[in-house]
Amino acid sequence: MKTCSKCSLSYSLDEFPNNKKTKDGKGSWCKSCCKLYNNQTKEYKRVKALQYYYQNKEKCNQQQKNSSTKIAPGVYMIKNILTGDFYIGESTQPQKRFWQHCSDKSNNTSKYFLNKKEELIWGIIEHCNPNQLKVKEEYWIKTLKPTLNGAK
Numbered sequence: 001m002k003t004c005s006k007c008s009l010s011y012s013l014d015e016f017p018n019n020k021k022t023k024d025g026k027g028s029w030c031k032s033c034c035k036l037y038n039n040q041t042k043e044y045k046r047v048k049a050l051q052y053y054y055q056n057k058e059k060c061n062q063q064q065k066n067s068s069t070k071i072a073p074g075v076y077m078i079k080n081i082l083t084g085d086f087y088i089g090e091s092t093q094p095q096k097r098f099w100q101h102c103s104d105k106s107n108n109t110s111k112y113f114l115n116k117k118e119e120l121i122w123g124i125i126e127h128c129n130p131n132q133l134k135v136k137e138e139y140w141i142k143t144l145k146p147t148l149n150g151a152k
């Protein structure tokens, strides 16, 4: 018999995991204590991983926001991946515009995108000179027939 140093209960040696470092060749915690501890550790790691994910997601979004002015002028598309609806627009700062759509209530188009960042994908269709933006936007709207532009 051996007493578990964790739960203070006595078990036969079979109930203790092997451990080469100890005198009797057995660990000081019984198997069920070890199991419990491992499960707790696993759960703890899982929670930590989730926390990390959410914190970094926030950080990622923040970085995107901060780099918003670095993307060259162009025609952009915002697509809702759940509904398939999409919108085409032009901007000298396309990424900044995207963020406006997701957060600015006063923006007319934002009603489709407000607080829906999770459902949206965003991308540049074509970069162009600022003085070509209107022409290019018209071209792409005609070509791709976005579902959300009509209500502009």
Ligand SMILES: [Zn+2]
Pocket (backbone or CB within 6 Å): 004, 005, 006, 007, 008, 009, 029, 030, 031, 032, 033, 034
């Ligand atoms: Zn124990």
